[in-house]
Every structure is written in C-alpha cells, then in structure tokens.
Amino acid sequence: MKSNLAYLHSYKQRLAFISVSVAIIALSIYFNFFQKTENPEFSKLTFSETKTEILPLNIAKFNPNTLSxxxxxxxxxxxxxxxxxxxxxxxxxxxxxxxxxxxxxxxxxxxxxxxxxxxxxxxxxxxKKQNFKQNKWVKKELIISGKFNPDLYSEADWVKMGFSERQAAGILKYKNYLGGSFVSKEKFKECYMINEENYAKMSPFLLLPSKTPADFNPYKKNYAKEKRIIKYQNFDPNLLDFEAWKKLGFSDKQVQNILNYKERFLKGSFKTLDDVSRCYMISPEKFEEMKPFIKLNPDNFAVNNVVNSNVEMPKQKTDFAKIDLNKITFQQLKEFGFSDRAAASYLAFRKKLGGFSTKDQILKTYNIDKELTQKLIQMSTLSPLIAEK
Known part of the structure; x- marks a missing residue:
C-alpha cells in the first residue's frame, strides 16, 4: 500500500515537471519564432529627434524672384x-x-x-496696401517683370510698374538732369522719387553698372558736348532745308515732323517765335538754346502756301486740322509722331468705348505721350460716337 502511494506521488511530480517544461518550451518558441515572423524588421527600428536644417553661415539678403x-x-x-x-x-x-x-x-x-x-x-x-478713407490713397506694389534698362523707360512704363504719374515725371526729370542716362546703380539710387524699399526691389533687375565713372559730370554731359558740336548762327527757320535742321541737332524723324508741322498747321511758315516754340518736336530746352539766333523775316513767309525755293518741301500727307479723332487711322497717328505701341493703344481704347465722346477721354489712353496727344486734340476735330467698330 505504501509502495503504491509513493509511486503515485512520484508520478505526479514527474507529470508536473513535464507540464512546466512544455509550457516553457512553448513560450520560448512563440517569442523567438512567431514574433519575429510578424515583424522581422522590428529589431532594426531606431528613433531619433527631428534634425533642423541649419542655414549657411554666409547667407545674405536675397530677392526670391532672382534665385536660380x-x-x-x-x-x-x-x-x-x-x-x-x-x-x-x-x-x-x-x-x-x-x-x-x-x-x-x-x-x-x-x-x-x-x-x-x-x-x-x-x-x-x-x-502692401494701406488704405486711408479720407484721401483714398493706396500704396502700390511694384510690378517688375524682369531685368530692364531704366534709360529706355517712358513715363507710361514707370506708371505701369507702380509709380504715380507725378513720380514717373520726376524720375524722367532726374534722368534728364544726369544727361539722359541714369549712368549707374549708384546714381539711380539717388533719385529723390525712389525710396530705399523700392530701390531694393529694383536693384537686382537694373541693367546698369554698379559704380559711377570717376570722370562723370552731369552738367558737362548735358550741355558741353552739344555746344561744342552746334555752333549757332543767326537763321530764319523758314529757310532751313532738311539737312540744315539736322545740323541743329535734330534726328531725321524730328526734322520731317518739324517740316510737316510748318506745312500743315502753319500754312508753310513760322511767323512768330511762339509758332516755333509750339512745335511738338522742339523741346522747351532746345527752343531756349535756339531762340537768340532765330530771325524771322516776313519776306520769307509763304504766300498761298508756296514757300521760298530754298526750302525742301515735304510730301503732302495729312491735314490734321480736318481729321476727326474718331476716324484717325493707325498710319495717321504714326505720321503725327505716335509710336506703334501708342497708336495701337489709341485705336484699341477707342474701339472699347465705341468711339470717344469727349477729347478728355483720349488723354486717358494707356501708353500715349500726353503732351503730343494734347497737341493733336487741339488741332483736330471730334464727332462723338462715330468710330468704326
């Protein structure tokens, strides 16, 4: 009886030992096989903090519009x-x-x-925009489409960029003071109409030398060179032919327009100094230079629209006093002195309106020379709303 009890006790111990061993082996197989099978890369995963990109030590201020x-x-x-x-x-x-x-x-x-x-x-x-209800002033953002030579910009181009008409006129006046060129970025920066902020925006786009030449002299460049070439003597503008006008410093196109002006609007003769000064191809500065030497002789005035035989007669073209501003053509606008761009803008704006109803509307045309346009509308007639569409 005791022997049977001892055997039973020994059997339970062995059974318990085997059960525990099996359990241990099963757990070992699970952790070493099944877990690795589910995610074999798990042991390779590592964690680190996000790395912040460090800027170059030599970074300088930049315009993002010019970066390559x-x-x-x-x-x-x-x-x-x-x-x-x-x-x-x-x-x-x-x-x-x-x-x-x-x-x-x-x-x-x-x-x-x-x-x-x-x-x-x-x-x-x-x-960017600062609105004030009292005066309705808005600060405009400059629009710079790419690199440009400011010497070639007209008043309309500066206005298109974002400057007011007064500022644009001031910029051109400053350029004329420098002799017709901004010369360098240094001189351009000194323009009183261009503040530090606007200069910073334009500087990367300016097609100008950075430094001003050491021998630069604005007064000398403005006047001395021309006075050395042109030695004025007394002259009657009614006796000047094409080449004689050129010797006074005018281009071929300017001379042709001066002769057209004399024939079309003055019936063949300059009769007073005011007639000369009102010619749209002669600037006020140029007129003041020539004025002391102009000698008008009534004997040289045209009679019945026939002038002295020494004067080269331009070909008969357009009598702008008889032209209707709602019918004037592209070629006639160019003949008067408009550029291709200005003439096209004139016709496009007229078409958009269905014809000009007042002469003041014409002055609002984009890309035109307002001084030249003012002379045209003073000379020509306007029949409202009859433009050809």
Missing part, C-alpha cells in the same frame, strides 16, 4: 522642393510680390520660412 535652381538648393531645399517653388512662382504671375505670398508655398515649411524671413527682400502683405 542652384541658389535655392544652397539655401537647403531639395531639387524637388526647388521645382515646386519655381512652379508656384509661375502660378502667381512669374514673381513673388510679398513675403506672405512666398510663405504660402507648401514646399517651404513654417520653420524654414521663419529662418529665411529676415533675409527676404520683399515687403510683408500687411504693408
């Missing part, structure tokens, strides 16, 4: 990010107009923008 692909990459952007930024620039019109507009590009994170913001040569959106 390589320059964007030098700021820490990937090739894909740069492509996105440039694509976004095209979508917004080819140029970023403010910092806030640039910030909206999804390829530039908020953290990255905060690092670059102090170096960006653009205004904030908040400073």
């Amino acid at each position: 692909t390589e320059e964007w990459k030098a700021l820490g952007f990937s090739e894909k990010q740069v492509a996105t930024i440039l694509k976004y620039k095209e979508i917004v019109g080819g140029a970023f107009t403010s910092k806030n507009q640039l910030k909206k590009c999804y390829a530039i994170s908020e953290e990255k923008f905060s690092q670059l913001e102090a170096y960006i040569l653009l205004t904030d959106e908040a400073g």
Whole structure:
C-alpha cells in the first residue's frame, strides 16, 4: 500500500515537471519564432529627434524672384522642393510680390520660412496696401517683370510698374538732369522719387553698372558736348532745308515732323517765335538754346502756301486740322509722331468705348505721350460716337 502511494506521488511530480517544461518550451518558441515572423524588421527600428536644417553661415539678403535652381538648393531645399517653388512662382504671375505670398508655398515649411524671413527682400502683405478713407490713397506694389534698362523707360512704363504719374515725371526729370542716362546703380539710387524699399526691389533687375565713372559730370554731359558740336548762327527757320535742321541737332524723324508741322498747321511758315516754340518736336530746352539766333523775316513767309525755293518741301500727307479723332487711322497717328505701341493703344481704347465722346477721354489712353496727344486734340476735330467698330 505504501509502495503504491509513493509511486503515485512520484508520478505526479514527474507529470508536473513535464507540464512546466512544455509550457516553457512553448513560450520560448512563440517569442523567438512567431514574433519575429510578424515583424522581422522590428529589431532594426531606431528613433531619433527631428534634425533642423541649419542655414549657411554666409547667407545674405536675397530677392526670391532672382534665385536660380542652384541658389535655392544652397539655401537647403531639395531639387524637388526647388521645382515646386519655381512652379508656384509661375502660378502667381512669374514673381513673388510679398513675403506672405512666398510663405504660402507648401514646399517651404513654417520653420524654414521663419529662418529665411529676415533675409527676404520683399515687403510683408500687411504693408502692401494701406488704405486711408479720407484721401483714398493706396500704396502700390511694384510690378517688375524682369531685368530692364531704366534709360529706355517712358513715363507710361514707370506708371505701369507702380509709380504715380507725378513720380514717373520726376524720375524722367532726374534722368534728364544726369544727361539722359541714369549712368549707374549708384546714381539711380539717388533719385529723390525712389525710396530705399523700392530701390531694393529694383536693384537686382537694373541693367546698369554698379559704380559711377570717376570722370562723370552731369552738367558737362548735358550741355558741353552739344555746344561744342552746334555752333549757332543767326537763321530764319523758314529757310532751313532738311539737312540744315539736322545740323541743329535734330534726328531725321524730328526734322520731317518739324517740316510737316510748318506745312500743315502753319500754312508753310513760322511767323512768330511762339509758332516755333509750339512745335511738338522742339523741346522747351532746345527752343531756349535756339531762340537768340532765330530771325524771322516776313519776306520769307509763304504766300498761298508756296514757300521760298530754298526750302525742301515735304510730301503732302495729312491735314490734321480736318481729321476727326474718331476716324484717325493707325498710319495717321504714326505720321503725327505716335509710336506703334501708342497708336495701337489709341485705336484699341477707342474701339472699347465705341468711339470717344469727349477729347478728355483720349488723354486717358494707356501708353500715349500726353503732351503730343494734347497737341493733336487741339488741332483736330471730334464727332462723338462715330468710330468704326
């Protein structure tokens, strides 16, 4: 009986030991086989803190509109990010107009923008427009489409860029003071109509030398050169032929228009100094130079529209005193002195209105020379709303 009990007790111990061993082996197989099978790369995963891109130590202020692909990459952007930024620039019109507009590009994170913001040569959106109810003044943002030579810009071009008409006139007056050229970026910056902010925006686009020549003298460039070439003597403008007018410093086109003016509007003769001064091809400065030497002799006045035989007669073309401003053609506008661009703008605006109803409307035409247009509308007639559509 005792022997049977001892055997039973020993059997239970062995059974318990075997059960525990099986359980241990099963757990070992589970953790070493099944877990690795579910995620074999699990043991390779590592965790690290996000690394912030550090800006180059030599970073300088920049205009994002002028950066090349390589320059964007030098700021820490990937090739894909740069492509996105440039694509976004095209979508917004080819140029970023403010910092806030640039910030909206999804390829530039908020953290990255905060690092670059102090170096960006653009205004904030908040400073772009400032409305005042009392005088309704609005600060315009400059629109710069690309590199340009400011010497070639007309008043209309400066207005199109974002300056007021008064500012545009002031810029041209300053250029004339310098002798007809801004000469350098240094001199351009000194223009009293261009503030620091606007100069910073335009500077990368200016096709001008950075430095002013050491021997630059605005007064000398304005007057001395011309006075050395032109030695004025007393003359009667009614006796001057084509070449004689050219020797006074006028271009071929200017001379032709002076002769046209004399024949069409003065019936063949300058009879007073005012007749000469009102010629739209003779500037006030040029007239003051010539004035002391002009000697008008009544014996040389045209009779029945026939002038002295020494005068070269231009071909008969248009009598602008008989032209209707709602019927004037492209070629006639060019004959009067309009550029191709101005003549096209005139006709386009007239067509849009269905014909001019007042002469004042004509002066609102975009891209025209207002002084030249003023002379045209004084000479010509206007029959309202009869333009050919």
